[in-house]
Amino acid sequence: MDAWQITAFTVGAACLATVVMLPPGLLIAWLLARGSFRGRILLDTAVSLPLVMPPVATGLVLLALVAPRGPIGRLLAPAGIEIVFTWKAVVLAMAVMGLPLLVRTVRAGIEQVDRRYEAAAATLGAGPLRVFLTITLPLARPAVLAGAVLGFARALGEFGATIMIAGSIPGSTRTLAVAIYSFAETGRDREAGVLVGISAAIAFVALAASNWISTRGASRA
Amino acid sequence: MILRAAAVCLALALAGPRAPDPLTVSAAISLTDSLEAVARAYAAAGGDSVRFNFAGSNVLARQIVNGAPADVFISADEAQMDVAERAGAIDRGTRVPLLGNRLAAITRKDGVSVRNVGDLVRGDVRRIALGDPSAVPAGVYARSYLQAAGVWAQVEAKIVPVANVRAALTVVENGSADVALVYETDAALSTGAVTAFVATGPAAPRIVYPAAIVAGSRQREAAKRFLSFLTGSQATPIFRRFGFTTFAATR
Numbered sequence: 001m002d003a004w005q006i007t008a009f010t011v012g013a014a015c016l017a018t019v020v021m022l023p024p025g026l027l028i029a030w031l032l033a034r035g036s037f038r039g040r041i042l043l044d045t046a047v048s049l050p051l052v053m054p055p056v057a058t059g060l061v062l063l064a065l066v067a068p069r070g071p072i073g074r075l076l077a078p079a080g081i082e083i084v085f086t087w088k089a090v091v092l093a094m095a096v097m098g099l100p101l102l103v104r105t106v107r108a109g110i111e112q113v114d115r116r117y118e119a120a121a122a123t124l125g126a127g128p129l130r131v132f133l134t135i136t137l138p139l140a141r142p143a144v145l146a147g148a149v150l151g152f153a154r155a156l157g158e159f160g161a162t163i164m165i166a167g168s169i170p171g172s173t174r175t176l177a178v179a180i181y182s183f184a185e186t187g188r189d190r191e192a193g194v195l196v197g198i199s200a201a202i203a204f205v206a207l208a209a210s211n212w213i214s215t216r217g218a219s220r221a
Numbered sequence: 222m223i224l225r226a227a228a229v230c231l232a233l234a235l236a237g238p239r240a241p242d243p244l245t246v247s248a249a250i251s252l253t254d255s256l257e258a259v260a261r262a263y264a265a266a267g268g269d270s271v272r273f274n275f276a277g278s279n280v281l282a283r284q285i286v287n288g289a290p291a292d293v294f295i296s297a298d299e300a301q302m303d304v305a306e307r308a309g310a311i312d313r314g315t316r317v318p319l320l321g322n323r324l325a326a327i328t329r330k331d332g333v334s335v336r337n338v339g340d341l342v343r344g345d346v347r348r349i350a351l352g353d354p355s356a357v358p359a360g361v362y363a364r365s366y367l368q369a370a371g372v373w374a375q376v377e378a379k380i381v382p383v384a385n386v387r388a389a390l391t392v393v394e395n396g397s398a399d400v401a402l403v404y405e406t407d408a409a410l411s412t413g414a415v416t417a418f419v420a421t422g423p424a425a426p427r428i429v430y431p432a433a434i435v436a437g438s439r440q441r442e443a444a445k446r447f448l449s450f451l452t453g454s455q456a457t458p459i460f461r462r463f464g465f466t467t468f469a470a471t472r
Binding site: 056060063064067068069070073082084085163164165167168169170171172173182184185186187 | 245247250251253254272273274275276280283284287288289290291385387390407410411437
């Protein structure tokens, strides 16, 4: 077992997943908090689905979409892009599972922002994008950071969707959660124990960071 | 700052070794140790590079049916291989029975003494753990064994369904159950429990791990070479060492 490789891969993939989920996450959170359009409830439900569905079911849906014969996989195949059984599948599963937590947290943060600041900026000629980037986003910063940490933490522990679309390939797609399952399942309790310890340590650091961010945010406000 | 962090993360994410185009073998998780040993022997014999995807056979079958890019599928039971075959996801002509396993009853060293399936009906055997018969293959085998042995009606009330074979071992080791019915290969892994008896005779289930080449494989020749190595004279002693029974070479 290469605990260092598994840990570095998992943390790296979770970081990347957080970066990947931020742009769509911020957009969806803003649409849900400020938008009034048909299908708002539909969007809200769709993005929250991975939170309530069994992760394996989410993985099955993703697998059907991105497998070489799936509707998305078919489009990517001519470009030589393969998702299933690669690190990209790990990042995709993590991002999809982390997105609802990011969106919900950021949405609550945006709803807290006083609309009068946004209206003032708009009367001074700022377009919606500029209002969002210069007024809404900076004011909702603590929520964005908290949401990103939550999404990252969810990504770190992702199991069900990951094993479905990325598999459990040692040295290639095996994350901490999947490796712990594999070792526990094959009776290698000592190795599983080491990885559980590492996971607990990372979770401790992430939660401490999130507490530090929120207390700092609170003392500033 | 965020950009730099992202760049570091990307480098970390790509740090995992990625061989150019190895053979991908989707195999039942219970075969992890034995297949890794066989792959080492294959590499030593100059074979192609192989990477494994280990998970529950039902997960593997779903992946393959959905077109996941695997080359060889080794299932822990015929049922999941049938699922793949019915969907046209494996090459029917390449399907072979690769390995066999047996059911074993385990007890704690200082626990109840049982010597055959009939002893399970005794009053001092209060709880019998097995994989959930509605989902876990080992549980399905165990139930059909108890039914065929004619004791199911008497022991049904004592059955404790658990999530998997490992959990069945654990509940016996920690005293939550008196007996567990598990695979012989898993019984050998246990440190705190001993094998009380192995299921034999006409009531014993026929436990087969079938292997086949995946229909969409882009490396059919390499897959064929690996499959024939698995059934050949170098691999069979390794599988036997891990407690599996093997079938005569089918080449």
